[in-house]
Amino acid sequence: MKRVLIIDDEPALARLLSLALQGRYDVRVANSGKSGLAAAREFQPDIVLLDIVLPDMTGGDVCSALGNTPVVFLTALFNSSRSIAGRPVLAKPVKLDALVAAIEAATRQSSTLPSR
Amino acid sequence: MAVIMRGLLAWLERLPKPVVIALGVVLVLALGALDYVTWDELSVTVTYLVPIALCAWVAGRRSGTAIAVVAGAVEFFADWFSGTRYTHPLVAYWNPVMVLVSFLIVAHLVAALRDSQSQLEQRVQRRTAALQAEVVERKRAEENLTVANEALLLSKQDLEDALRGLQDSNRQLKTTQLQLIEAAKMESVGRLAAGVAHEVKNPLAIIQAGIDCLRHRPFDHEPEVAATLQDMEEAVDRGDAVISELLDFSAPSELELQLAELTPLLEKALLLVKHDLTRSQVTVARHFDDRRPRLWLDGNRIEQVLVNLFTNAIQAMPTGGQLTVRTRLEEFAGPDRTNLAGERKEPALRVGHPVVVIEVEDTGPGVREPQLDKIFDPFFTTKPVGQGTGLGLTVSRRIVELHGGIMRAANLPQTGLQVSIRIPT
Numbered sequence: 001m002k003r004v005l006i007i008d009d010e011p012a013l014a015r016l017l018s019l020a021l022q023g024r025y026d027v028r029v030a031n032s033g034k035s036g037l038a039a040a041r042e043f044q045p046d047i048v049l050l051d052i053v054l055p056d057m058t059g060g061d062v063c064s065a066l067g068n069t070p071v072v073f074l075t076a077l078f079n080s081s082r083s084i085a086g087r088p089v090l091a092k093p094v095k096l097d098a099l100v101a102a103i104e105a106a107t108r109q110s111s112t113l114p115s116r
Numbered sequence: 117m118a119v120i121m122r123g124l125l126a127w128l129e130r131l132p133k134p135v136v137i138a139l140g141v142v143l144v145l146a147l148g149a150l151d152y153v154t155w156d157e158l159s160v161t162v163t164y165l166v167p168i169a170l171c172a173w174v175a176g177r178r179s180g181t182a183i184a185v186v187a188g189a190v191e192f193f194a195d196w197f198s199g200t201r202y203t204h205p206l207v208a209y210w211n212p213v214m215v216l217v218s219f220l221i222v223a224h225l226v227a228a229l230r231d232s233q234s235q236l237e238q239r240v241q242r243r244t245a246a247l248q249a250e251v252v253e254r255k256r257a258e259e260n261l262t263v264a265n266e267a268l269l270l271s272k273q274d275l276e277d278a279l280r281g282l283q284d285s286n287r288q289l290k291t292t293q294l295q296l297i298e299a300a301k302m303e304s305v306g307r308l309a310a311g312v313a314h315e316v317k318n319p320l321a322i323i324q325a326g327i328d329c330l331r332h333r334p335f336d337h338e339p340e341v342a343a344t345l346q347d348m349e350e351a352v353d354r355g356d357a358v359i360s361e362l363l364d365f366s367a368p369s370e371l372e373l374q375l376a377e378l379t380p381l382l383e384k385a386l387l388l389v390k391h392d393l394t395r396s397q398v399t400v401a402r403h404f405d406d407r408r409p410r411l412w413l414d415g416n417r418i419e420q421v422l423v424n425l426f427t428n429a430i431q432a433m434p435t436g437g438q439l440t441v442r443t444r445l446e447e448f449a450g451p452d453r454t455n456l457a458g459e460r461k462e463p464a465l466r467v468g469h470p471v472v473v474i475e476v477e478d479t480g481p482g483v484r485e486p487q488l489d490k491i492f493d494p495f496f497t498t499k500p501v502g503q504g505t506g507l508g509l510t511v512s513r514r515i516v517e518l519h520g521g522i523m524r525a526a527n528l529p530q531t532g533l534q535v536s537i538r539i540p541t
Contacts, residue, residue, distance in 0.1 A: 014326055016325035016329050018327040076313060076318045079360045
């Protein structure tokens with residue numbers, strides 16, 4: 001089962017998303033950039049769902065600290081499906097189908113890359 | 117007689133004075149000779165008056181007096197030598213004196229007449245000269261007046277020109293003011309949207325995630341639960357649509373332009389509203405230009421505009437009708453002055469520039485005139501509460517304007533609304 005790490009400073013959103021994804025994925029949750037990076041080191045996720053606005057650091061900083069780990073950005077800042085730093089972006093509110101599709105697409109892409 | 121006299125006088129006046137006097141003396145001597153020869157049978161005495169009067173008139177008082185004295189002497193001696201004898205001694209002494217006095221009086225009278233005539237003439241001349249001067253003066257004044265009048269006319273024209281210039285700049289100022297107001301409105305709405313979006317989208321995301329959690333649970337099979345979840349999801353969609361349009365409205369600034377054909381875009385947009393078309397029993401009439409125009413556009417943005425226009429058209433025909441979509445290539449004919457809806461700005465398009473025209477027509481009731489002016493205004497909507505944000509056409513027009521094009525709306529002659537887009541090729 002693929003491991004998914006959700007980093008979002010809205011505890012309710014992170015919790016409900018993990019509930020919705022449970023069963024399909026092994027999900028872990030963090031509510032700040034630092035705790036998220038710590039969780040990533042320990043949990044070794046296949047993909048990180050990353051909020052752009054975080055209390056302690058920006059989503060961009062977290063993303064570059066994560067290195068090669070695939071990232072899907074979740075944001076409430078804008079609509080468009082444009083990508084940030086080559087990573088796909090989903091606009092909140094996001095529907096489960098779209099989220100699962102994005103996770104699958106991102107992890108499929110990374111599996112073709114050489115492993116870490 | 118008068119003519120002869122005037123001629124004679126004029127001739128004499130042209131002669132030098134001594135000549136005139138000499139002629140007078142000659143005439144007097146000739147008359148004296150005649151007096152002597154005729155023995156007093158002729159009344160020669162009276163004829164002496166002619167040279168006296170002529171000299172007095174022509175040569176003046178002194179000459180007249182001189183001739184009179186000469187004539188008196190000649191007359192006396194002519195009588196004396198011709199042997200005329202007066203019987204009465206009183207006559208013998210007094211006759212020459214009386215004759216001389218008479219001659220002198222005539223000379224003086226004629227000279228006085230001549231003087232007063234000269235004075236009169238001089239006065240007339242002076243008066244004439246004064247009148248002429250006056251006429252000249254008046255002419256000059258008239259000329260001055262004409263010049264001044266022309267100058268006035270010129271300055272009147274200048275003033276009228278200046279007034280027209282002022283009116284023009286006033287109109288431009290008003291247009292600019294309207295544009296500024298609109299820009300300020302847009303900016304404040306944009307700031308508001310960007311601020312609000314983050315705070316609203318997160319709660320919506322929580323609700324959506326909650327709905328997704330509750331789905332596929334055992335109690336989801338209960339019809340009431342399923343319906344409630346469906347309603348909640350639709351509510352989230354509605355809220356999200358408003359926020360999304362607000363965000364589009366605030367920042368539709370980046371276009372990803374590609375040279376693309378228009379027809380596939382129209383077909384794709386029609387496909388996206390296919391469900392709505394079927395539900396409202398709306399048929400589609402396609403009139404696409406055979407030349408298959410290609411133009412630089414952001415496919416996603418233009419698709420958004422088209423879907424927006426199609427959705428509006430379908431919603432205007434809830435009980436069925438016809439959606440007409442037309443494209444053609446033409447040269448831009450200039451701003452439409454008869455219908456200014458959607459054209460408050462001066463278009464970026466130049467007259468004669470080749471443009472692609474997209475016309476979207478419905479057979480609905482159209483939009484009443486006072487509202488037609490406002491349909492591009494932010495937050496203006498004719499739809500029922502909850503169905504429209506009032507931002508769709510505003511955003512659509514901004515997207516078209518970002519493509520360098522213009523968007524217009526007009527009621528069709530019979531019924532229905534036509535929205536047209538012109539984008540430069």
